[in-house]
Ligand SMILES: Cc1cc2nc3c(=O)[nH]c(=O)nc-3n(C[C@H](O)[C@H](O)[C@H](O)COP(=O)(O)O)c2cc1C
């Protein structure tokens with residue numbers, strides 16, 4: 287049985303700073319300040335932690351480039367926009383252990399000498415925004431932000447609530463949104479570590495990523511690798527929903543078979559799951575023994591994405607599910623580039639036809655053709671992955687895996 | 691020279707200068723590259739994706755109009771992947787846009803072998819706006835190239851009357867919050883019209899003549915002159931109907947050192963006064 291790390295306080299949530307301190311809280315921050323920024327970043331790098339927001343970029347490397355940047359003005363941003371359908375782990379993380387999330391933020395800010403921290407939180411997460419606000423104020427009042435800001439001043443943490451746009455979870459669109467512009471992704475390069483928020487060096491991390499940090503710093507560089515697989519060290523939160531008896535957030539070490547997670551959540555006799563959120567792929571029972579690791583997912587032409595898993599029974603029309611995903615992308619496209627703006631619309635129209643049981647191989651061929659254009663030519667991850675699930679469904683259908 | 695270097699285009703060496711985009715290099719090397727949104731005097735919007743190329747080491751294709759050339763880059767433009775993406779962009783646009791006044795778009799689509807009937811589906815219904823004396827806006831023709839927004843904003847005019855509103859398929863150009871142009875910050879310089887590649891923005895005179903079937907470029911001479919309204923010295927190109935001696939349109943050359951193609955309301959739309967004086 288896996289001893290929870292990220293959800294270690296789930297049974298007895300730390301609702302005030304006193305409780306958090308009593309259960310070992312802020313030890314990571316204390317240690318970081320003792321060993322210094324360079325050493326802190328080294329520990330995070332060696333731990334093998336990679337981003338849990340979907341892209342899987344090594345966190346330590348991100349921090350190191352901002353730490354080494356020439357410009358004294360630099361930012362840390364916590365990405366709490368969590369708008370991927372079926373993903374709700376960051377919300378639970380904030381709810382269960384807000385101080386641990388904030389401790390991670392403080393360590394990150396210390397490590398990169400941040401001018402200021404921003405927390406960008408999904409607009410609908412009003413309650414979670416309030417929790418973070420209260421906890422941040424409490425930490426400030428208790429003096430824990432002192433000396434973390436520019437030239438020894440107190441760090442300021444600004445919480446910004448999103449306006450209900452999925453695209454504002456994409457890091458460059460998120461920066462535009464904080465700056466007061468329309469949330470439109472920018473091209474990379476330049477990467478955020480070079481020119482991010484306000485065109486200044488910026489480290490941006492997902493809530494779950496940052497929640498790993500206090501324990502990593504406290505327990506040292508080798509600890510995370512005692513969990514998970516060699517190529518996917520550590521633990522992952524999975525948001526499980528759909529046709530299961532016990533939907534919810536599950537914490538598991540990487541490498542555990544998918545079937546085990548399905549058993550935990552009480553899944554029986556499924557037709558398929560959608561793994562990795564709207565931008566993920568459909569996975570069918572023949573692959574349920576797949577280990578939940580980045581490398582195994584890749585071998586199975588799947589993706590863990592942010593760890594969303596939606597289960598579907600045999601009654602489900604998966605083309606209807608795909609149509610709903612298509613509608614989501616068409617609605618959430620920022621509209622900036624042609625392949626995505628028009629492509630997501632055309633994709634949705636064809637999926638409507640297929641969900642109604644009309645259409646044939648022409649639609650399927652055209653969907654594949656369109657998918658290639660969107661994947662290759664779109665500016666950002668939204669357009670580039672808006673057809674991933676559809677393609678996996680077309681392939682599965684050709685192999686006779688669909689029930690309805 | 692220190693600031694020149696080589697990059698590989700379709701396996702052939704090409705010379706690039708520091709600060710140039712990949713597109714600049716492609717053009718000098720005479721590699722035909724479709725473009726829609728990029729404009730010599732505006733910040734690349736990298737929005738249309740017509741100019742994408744395959745850059746070694748990059749997962750997705752990159753917009754050649756925006757990406758700066760770097761030493762050692764290996765670029766492919768002749769692959770099936772690039773051709774398919776470019777063709778796809780045009781096919782998607784043809785599925786939603788009225789391209790009747792966008793000859794360059796139509797020609798590029800044809801040379802890529804784009805099938806105008808590839809995609810069916812609902813069309814953009816952004817509407818026709820006829821709310822001022824000087825130009826009309828037909829957003830069913832708009833490809834959202836961002837040129838007008840940039841020209842009206844920080845790149846030229848600093849007026850910021852135009853912006854993009856709405857999301858996804860419903861994104862479109864708007865003046866303020868659904869305002870009419872006369873109620874917006876617009877100063878009617880017509881610089882947005884000058885850079886619009888599709889005829890979505892069109893001078894009223896041209897629009898009227900076209901709708902009466904009387905617009906005929908073969909009948910117009912272009913007469914160069916200097917604007918006499920003030921001392922700046924903007925160069926004007928008067929498009930004059932040979933038969934009637936009427937001015938049908940005023941532009942300025944995009945390569946002129948003073949204007950770079952941009953004018954103010956007097957230079958661009960003051961021609962009605964010239965004609966009034968002649969009468
Ligand atoms: C369309 C789109 C939406 C995204 N939404 C989120 C999000 O809600 N939360 C998040 O953490 N990352 C999101 N990302 C990924 C971020 O761009 C970025 O990679 C991430 O915040 C980096 O943090 P990490 O390295 O800790 O994962 C999104 C990416 C794309 C392309």
Ligand code: SF4
Nearest residue numbers: 620622623626666669
């Ligand atoms: S891919 Fe879609 S969401 Fe991303 S920039 Fe293009 S239009 Fe916007």
Ligand code: SF4
Nearest residue numbers: 842876877879880882
């Ligand atoms: S006419 Fe000039 S001021 Fe008016 S919208 Fe166009 S560019 Fe802006």
Ligand code: SF4
Nearest residue numbers: 832833835836838886
């Ligand atoms: S109105 Fe013209 S210039 Fe403006 S975005 Fe549309 S096509 Fe481009």
Ligand code: FES
Nearest residue numbers: 727738739741755
């Ligand atoms: S011309 Fe390059 S993206 Fe439009």
